[in-house]
Amino acid sequence: MRLCAPDYINDQIWEMEMDVSEQAELSLQTTFGLRARSMRLFPRFAEGGKVVTSPSQFSEPITVQKLYSNFIGLTFSPFNGLFVSYEVRVPRSTAICGRFIITNQLPSKRSIRFEMCSVLVPTGGHAMAHTQMQLVNVLVGQTGELIPTLFLTGGPESGPGPQPSLAVILDLDPMETRQLTWAQATAVSHQESFEQARLIAAQPWDAERARIEMINMRDTLQIQTPDEDWNAAMAFSQQTALGAFFPANEHLPKPSFVQARQPDHGYSPSGNGYDYPASWSGQSALEAYYLSNVLIGKPALIRGVLENFISVQEKNGDIDGKPGLGGQRGRHLSMPILAALAWKLYQATEDEDFLKGIFPKLLSFFWVWFSPANDRNKDGLPEWTYPYQTGYEENPLFDTGHSWSMGVDITFLHSPALAALLYNEARILVKMAEKADRGDAVTLLERQAKKIKVSVDGLWNEATALYRYSDRETGLSLKGRLLGKLKGPGTLKLQEESKKPVRLLVQLQAQKPGASRPEIIVGKHASEEVSEVISGAHFRWHHNGLVATSEKAHGQIDWIQVKNIDPKDEVIISTVDCTTEDHTLLLPLWAGIPDRKRSQALLRRTILDTNRFDQPFGIPACPLLSNEETTSVCMSVHLPWNLLVAEGLLAYGFREEAASIFTKIMAAVINNLKERSAFYQRYHAQTGQGLGERNALNGLVPVGLFLQTLGVQIISDKKVRLEGTNPFPWSVTIQFRGLKIIRAMEYTQITFPNGKSTRVENSTPCVLEQ
Secondary structure: OOOOOOEEEEEOEEEOOOOOOOOOEEEEEEEOOEEEEEEEEEEEEEEEOEEEOOOOHOOOOEEEEEOOOOEEEEEEEEOOEEEEEEEEEEEEEEEEEEEEEEOOOOOOOOOEEEEEEEEEEOOEEEEEEEEEEEOEEEEEEEEEEEEEEEEEEEEEEOOOOOEEEEEEEEEOOOOOOOEEEEEEEEOOOOOHHHHHHHHHHHHOHHHHHHHHHHHHHHHHEEEEOOOOOHHHHHHHHHHHHHHEEEOOOOOOOOEEOOOOOOOOOOOOOOOOOOOOHHHOOOOOOOHHHHOOOOOOOOOHHHHHHHHHHHOOOOOOOEOOOOOOOOOOOOOEOOOOOOOHHHHHHHHHOOOHHHHHHHHHHHHHHHHHOOOOOOOOOOOOOOOOOOHHHHOOOOOOOOOOOOOOOOOOHHEEOOHHHHHHHHHHHHOOOHHHHOOOOOHHHHHHHHHHHHHHHHHHOOEEEEHHHEEOEEOOOOOOOOOOOEEEEEEOOOOEEEEEEEEEEEEEEEEEEEEOOOOOOEEEEEEOOOOOOOEEEHHHOOEEEEOOOOEEEEEEEEEEEEEEEOOOOOOOOOEOOOOOOOOOOHHHHHHHHHOOOOOOHHHHHHHHHHOOOOOOEOOEEOEEOOHHHOOOOOHHHHHHHHHHHHHHHHHHHHHHOOOHHHHHHHHHHHHHHHHHHHOOOOEEEEEEEEOOOOOEEEEEHHHHHOOHHHHHHHHHEEOOOEEEEOOOOOOOOOOEEEEEEEEEEOOOOEEEEEEEEEEEEEOOOOOOOOEEEE
């Protein structure tokens, strides 16, 4: 976004394929957002009778020299002694271009035929074909309304190969170098596509590259460790994140991001973005918080994301959970992590005016959570309204999308994660109030924080060393159990009496789609006394049929009558299980709620338990529910939640353990970059295999966590905070806008842009300034 101005409605996204299999090409690929079956651009080299397109045939393999969000630079040798520098740049959403610098390194003259191939498989139209426009040989195709046009400098002719191409004969003397530039533009008319391609090919390439490199040095951290894979993963993560942003528009005042950019994405047939998938339909608060830990060098960009949330705030304080660049709204209250994000930005910039300006908005948003719409029983401990509001939509306790998920109505349970988020917001708002000279807000915030903490402390389970869900009304955290099954309409006799009231979960397993909604009558005593009627309106669709949660908690149940179902349908009645374990239950550690003893128990007995959360590639979502059927969900490592847990560990001084989590995350990320050339939305905790969408922001390396674990905070290029010691097994060098930090095992050396150098040899927290 900062290197060009991508179009949110018509963003043609390209992906480079460097597969070394025999049939592969060094190709750029897209589908124009599913407006073509495929579009490929790749070079072909010929000398004598030998023709080379596949990297597997190259004399010297491909080496990536430069990588930015809209630029990549490669070197390779297709033939012995023929050195090629290949750079690709995306100047706008509707065009892509490249430059080849080809050098003959042999002591003899040689003749090389260079071809740029363009292969289109259209959804309607025709493949790429040779034609002339303004006396220039070009390739033109059509897919739907789009007219891809390939332009090549050097006076090309139509290529002789099996694919459509433009060819140039290069007669190279020893050590002679030739340069060729190509550009392909894809607009909705022949003339517009040709003009775009011709003008882009004529742009001064070196000046554009210098501009890109200068902006990159300004906006990203250059991190060097002895492990080149770590260096590449952290650099690539920052570039991928920057490439996910789109400019501000009439719907959001600041640039916003999409979750992933793939060749199939980027086109809205409706022209407004309302038909985009969820990954392109708005920014969520948890994603924004995570992104702030990827783009450490761009606090102003993340501040804009926060301001987007504030821009959609209602008069009553509501902030939508997913505002989008197309005017989309999530229509649910945002996760309460915005004050935490604001405080992180303040720590990175020390901008008190920013805090003073945003504090009233965040304070109003905080109190919305305690309104009757969110705190349904007015006990001071709110409930979630929707599973997708939580940032962990696949939670088996609440999810309805799998046959094995329970589908409990989330509004009937108290969540330690939500309470922890609100407690942390209250603590941060107190700090902000002091900075903003708003002492009048402190007393109420402290009182609310204390009340939340008492409630969360009551959710601690000493036996499992973990926090647990509790029933909204009873406050109990009971294990679920099966009460009975019934096929077809009828009455289930139970004689169930419990000293502890239980909430019912009713699941209807339908034999055919479109099952009618049943009516469930819960009664006690033989006198047909009705305790509750669960009407059809209470049922929600479930993967296997329907599911409903009783509105009441029942101490005595003698019979349950089932009406309005097919004779072949089966009703399963059980009690709600509040003892399931998932990674969100670790969040009180991040909020600073447990005392020292409990934090150690949470770490030693739970996080480091190899039968639960201590897995080879990170902390899994819900390991105890994992089996062959559920493993892709339950053993998923969600990096935003791993980040929060690791930040909690650091706050309690468990630096080595936080470093271990980060190292495991890096192992998963690097394995997928090497084997599958992509980041992934999630990673399997035991195998490291990537899961979910490719190149999703939630699967990027949290560079900020690396710095936190390292004990380094860059406030600016002129101010650095150090804390603790380096827990990693080697020295780390960080460079940012002329600032250089060497974080060794025994010391830290800081050189500021003006040349001033300082050496620190102890672990006492300190702030160093130029």
